[in-house]
Amino acid sequence: MPPSDLPKEKATDNSCRAFELAVFIMPLRQPIVVVMGHVDHGKTSLLDAIRKTSVAKKEAGAITQHIGASEVPLDSIKETCAGVLASRKISFSIPGLLFIDTPGHESFTHLRERGGSIADIAILVVDIMQGFQPQTIESIKILREFKTPFVVAANKVDLIEGWKSPPPQLPEACSIISNASMQRPEVQARLEELVYSLVGKLHELGMDSERFDRISDFTRQVAIIPVSAKSGEGLPELLLSVAGLSQKFLEKELRTEVEGPGKGSILEVKEEKGLGTTIDVILYDGVLRKNDEIIFGTINGPRRVRVRGLLKPKLKPGSEGDRFDYVDEVHAAAGVKIYAPDLEGALCGSPIMVDDGNPATDQLKEINDMLNSIMFESDKVGVIVKADTLGSLEALEKLLSSQGVEIKRASIGKVVKKDVVDASVVAQSDPYKGVVLSFNVEVAQEAEEEASRLNVNIFSSKVIYSLCDDYLQWVGERKKKAAEEAIEKLPLPAKIKVLPKCFFRASKPAIFGVEVLGGRLKKGVRLISLSGEEIGEIREMQKEGKPVAEAKAGEQLAISVEGAVCGKSFKEEDVLAVFITRKEAEQLLSSCSESLTQPEKSLLEETLAITDKKPI
Secondary structure, three states: OOHHHOOOOOOOOOHHHHHHHHHHHOOEOOOEEEEEEOOOOOHHHHHHHHHHHHHHOOOOOOOEEEOOEEEEEHHHHHHHOHHHHOOOOOOOOOOEEEEEOOOOOOOHHHOEEOOEEOOOEEEEEEEOOOOOOHHHHHHHHHHHHOOOOEEEEEEOHHHOOOOOOOOOOOOOOOOHHHHHOOOOHHHHHHHHHHHHHHHHHHHHOOOEEEEHHHOOOOOOEEEEEEOOOOOOOOHHHHHHHHHHHHHHHOHHHHEOOOOOEOEEEEEEEEEEOOOEEEEEEEEEEOEEEOOOEEEEEEOOEEEEEEOOEEEEEOOOOOOOOOOEEEEOEEEOOEEEEEEOOOOOOEOOOOEEEEOOOOOOOOHHHHHHHHHHHHOEEOOOOOEEEEEOOHHHHHHHHHHHHHOOOOEEEEEEOOEOHHHHHHHHHHHHHOOOOOEEEEEOOOEOHHHHHHHHHHOOEEEEEOOHHHHHHHHHHHHHHHHHHHHHHHHHHOOOOEEEEEEEEEEEEOOOOEEEEEEEEEEEEEOOOEEEEOOOOEEEEEEEEEEOOEEOOEEEOOOEEEEEEEOOOEOOOEOOOOEEEEOOOHHHHHHHHHHHHHHOOHHHHHHHHHHHHHHHHOOO
16 A cells, blocks of 8 residues: 555554554665675676676666665566566565675675674575585574575586576576476486585585475575576576565565664775775665764774765766765665765774764764674683674674683784784683684784794684684694693503512512503502502503503503512502692693593592692
8 A cells, every 4th residue: 555545543543553654654675685605606796697687678777886785676676587477476565686796795794783784685605516615604604693594596507517508699587497497307407416415515504495496485494596697597586586585574674764864884994086085885774964973983982973975886987086976865775985084993894873863862882882892802811803894803703602712802903913912921821822813804014023923823814714613723733732742741540459479579679560450550650559658650561571651441561660669568459559749630630631531530539639648
């Protein structure tokens, strides 16, 4: 029902009814779509194909270039999907789709709003021939963390052996279902095999999925759409799936205040000739006008400035200095460049709000609280974390937290000397946490030099979960090495029984037979009686006439003990134990607890009960 046909409300109607009507007449904005996936799987090619297909539709509304985004209007979607829509009855109310296409922003965690993503839906691009790769899995983890719905674009179907794509001169994007049905049976079988390998991988990750045309419940299953960015196959089904899913399941999120104060997220901070520092922003709610006061985050906290100009790209750019049109206002959802004083230090990924003029809503505090929840310094003994944007920093923090890794400080920007020095201080308390983890940021030369001097490890990566894996693998290797060194150097708990009629030499050194009752017996350790009396030090051990360095429970062997006298220091069938100080026990438990069995730990406690009563 259009707004003009709504029944007039009486003055006595309650506020709830008024609110329901307000929500009802609020228009739907374009869903904000982000394209994610592993490098070289075709993210950029897919976006280019969508733009190219849309522009090719002469009778449709031309695609609009925004700052950091491209708008595909509804008319263009309908034209692209005409062949597919002919057999379906679908009524659209969304005005189109807004694709975020700024280079380097394939991870939507760069765009955040109150702990979530401003992207409404995502397209996860997977090379159907290569399957899931590290960045694919990372993308899925991030999507699930922020509860963002997504579809899988299984790209490069044209590379399937024997696949025949439509002639390149055809202007229309081609239906994948229509073209797949025309392939030879063995080619169709190969497509099925590749699609269901993705289904299997998603199942391993805890998600139910299916080829898009076989899905029974879109709320429970992830749609997999075979496509080719090169030939255009599958683009109609992809656009239709994204538009349809957005409209059906995201209607509440897409309702926007047409004239309300604008809200957005900073995509990039750029220097523009003649303008100085500018910020590229995705506006996802309300309206932004010239001369509005805006609030956003910087490395030093929230900042308030007045907008001097709003810029959008020209449809036909002229000279280098004439690439933009100045506009008076911008409505969501859209991309825009903001020109204003004091934009230096603005943070990529920071929310940006138009001052609403309401003293009851403390917008400065809201942004400050958000900044402090992501960029912080704690008293914990933990790692130093650096990242390029607020979103990636938050994603890294969540991943580290899920692995039980404490963080000392988390901040934005390149790794500097102070980060390394702080990490070296942490290392004095915990050598495994005295490191710097840097995601997609530069490491200053002085920081590298200081790290070399202080022997501090700096882990760098452009894949968040790989960064965590590299660090955790390093910790595991260091702990394993430390455990091996500790076991080699420290005495291990062991209890032995003196065998009867096995005194081979009375003294200097005493040589006699024993059976290991528990633990691990090594040479070089001291023996004590269960009452705490010192017996002597094991010099050599032999089993079946051959020297051994270690013996385990159940083994019988001969040992030579310096300082002991058979029959005097001990008697046949006496039980002896390895002497371990409390300090040595603490070193064992801290360095190689995982290498000790539970019986060995219990035996260690028994030994300490003896030595604590009568220390040697």
